[in-house]
Amino acid sequence: MSLSRILYLYRRMYVQQLKAILEYNKDFYILLASAALTQVLGFVFLWVIYDRIPDINGWQFWEVAFMYAMIFLTEGICSLFFEGTWRMGRLVNQGELDRYLLRPAPMILQILCSGIGINGIGNLVIGGLIVWQSLLHADIHWSIAKVGILCLLLVTAVIIRVSINLAGNSAAFWIRNAGNAFPLMVHSLADLAKYPITLFNQGIRIFISTVLPYAFISFYPATYLFGKAGWSGWWMLAPVAAAASAAGAYGIFRYGLSKYESTGN
Amino acid sequence: MYRAKKYRSIMNRSLQNVLAYRTSYIITFLSNFVNLAAIYFLWQGIYHGREELGGYSWDQMKTYLLVTFLANSVLSWYSETSISGKILDGSVSVDLLKPIDFQKARLAETLGSSLLEGTMGLILIGLFTLFVSGIPLPSSPMIYLLFAISLLAAMLVKFGVVYLAALLCFWSTGSMGIVWTRIAVTNLLSGALVPLAFFPGWLERLAWFLPFQSIVHTPTMIFLEQASMPEMLGLLGVQCFWGAVLWLAGKAMWSWAVRQVTIHGG
Numbered sequence: 001m002s003l004s005r006i007l008y009l010y011r012r013m014y015v016q017q018l019k020a021i022l023e024y025n026k027d028f029y030i031l032l033a034s035a036a037l038t039q040v041l042g043f044v045f046l047w048v049i050y051d052r053i054p055d056i057n058g059w060q061f062w063e064v065a066f067m068y069a070m071i072f073l074t075e076g077i078c079s080l081f082f083e084g085t086w087r088m089g090r091l092v093n094q095g096e097l098d099r100y101l102l103r104p105a106p107m108i109l110q111i112l113c114s115g116i117g118i119n120g121i122g123n124l125v126i127g128g129l130i131v132w133q134s135l136l137h138a139d140i141h142w143s144i145a146k147v148g149i150l151c152l153l154l155v156t157a158v159i160i161r162v163s164i165n166l167a168g169n170s171a172a173f174w175i176r177n178a179g180n181a182f183p184l185m186v187h188s189l190a191d192l193a194k195y196p197i198t199l200f201n202q203g204i205r206i207f208i209s210t211v212l213p214y215a216f217i218s219f220y221p222a223t224y225l226f227g228k229a230g231w232s233g234w235w236m237l238a239p240v241a242a243a244a245s246a247a248g249a250y251g252i253f254r255y256g257l258s259k260y261e262s263t264g265n
Numbered sequence: 266m267y268r269a270k271k272y273r274s275i276m277n278r279s280l281q282n283v284l285a286y287r288t289s290y291i292i293t294f295l296s297n298f299v300n301l302a303a304i305y306f307l308w309q310g311i312y313h314g315r316e317e318l319g320g321y322s323w324d325q326m327k328t329y330l331l332v333t334f335l336a337n338s339v340l341s342w343y344s345e346t347s348i349s350g351k352i353l354d355g356s357v358s359v360d361l362l363k364p365i366d367f368q369k370a371r372l373a374e375t376l377g378s379s380l381l382e383g384t385m386g387l388i389l390i391g392l393f394t395l396f397v398s399g400i401p402l403p404s405s406p407m408i409y410l411l412f413a414i415s416l417l418a419a420m421l422v423k424f425g426v427v428y429l430a431a432l433l434c435f436w437s438t439g440s441m442g443i444v445w446t447r448i449a450v451t452n453l454l455s456g457a458l459v460p461l462a463f464f465p466g467w468l469e470r471l472a473w474f475l476p477f478q479s480i481v482h483t484p485t486m487i488f489l490e491q492a493s494m495p496e497m498l499g500l501l502g503v504q505c506f507w508g509a510v511l512w513l514a515g516k517a518m519w520s521w522a523v524r525q526v527t528i529h530g531g
Contacts, residue, residue: 030446033442034449035445037449041450045459048465049459052318185295188296188299189299191300191303192303195307195310196310199309199310201306
């Protein structure tokens, strides 16, 4: 199937989901506001702490704010455009996956489009705002190459995020009870990457740089942008981490799909 | 007495339900434990090279984190979403037919699941203390007694907040936004993220004026013996006050909310 066909199908399915959501516009605004509020309060947390100390392990306020906001920014993009992974638990548990299996469209595409997280807009706006402010307040010498690399790092960050969400939610194929909390645990490990990973011991650093490469969403881009000595060059592994994450997540998903058994109803 | 018996059976059922879904519970707690570890390392980095911050020594901060973890263990995501879930999926209409007070039934339910949640919390804290040294503990048994009472009162206050937030689902068709908002506000203003003493003056005074500080900050103040005995008793009084106010508010809101029931074709 050609790329243009895939994009066409994505857009059509996305618009349908959008129509459904706008039917309940009260929820639309509540989710929007709650996501923004959650992020602002996290920002207040950092602000309160930095009001009393100049740095944490050598990291300044706006540098940590950047890392913090990158987690939310990528989360916002994932929620807004690839929320469907979070529906997998219910799809598997209630046997609705059968309907998707019968359609002449890529399974992965249908899964990713099965939902829209409106809260993503709130995360996107506030996260983007804080990232922008972080870049303004830091002493960065800009160049065309730097802007290009920043965009690349943002893309790899989103890919990593979506991949981890997909892999985590694929646990639905094996943990079949409703309300399975495993994907939530995987997702919440992103909290470790809201702060400099230099705070943690070596084991944790390796874990969130390899198994669940959340560090490539926030920490390594920050080392590049803010020119941290001792970490130069690490950001170059971001595309590698993104490709590996995508391949790994897709592999887990396909394997889970091969294990899928419908419910008997 | 017969009246209390039906609520106790609800509590038992809730506890059994938790045990039935123990895999999800264990995973959720591991998730919370990861967060505790992350916050611990963050504060360790903050305190690096510093003796004291905002009136708290590093040892006191460690204790603060553990007490906060315990206070947050009870009345978890599960309890919250099960209350709002009843309203959203319409099963609340079945409850309306029963000779049971909805609010009391929900409290009994959360108490049941909180028994396990609290126990799990204590176990994890015990494990954590094996790896972390220098955590000061109170010497007087009176402190432990007051702390236990304070935790119970904190649960009542938290239930009040959660219940009021859940009732908002009568006016909306989704619970995620409401839950997230409540969690964010409660976490900040209760002192779950950072001690209230770290706040700028105006924010600290605002937090003291609201009920949220009774959920986390008060239990930690008692355990860390940061207040004199009369002050501790006063704080307990404030907790009970908020517990009562929120309970009555929940009652009033419920009688108003039931008129907003929207039945979807089922």
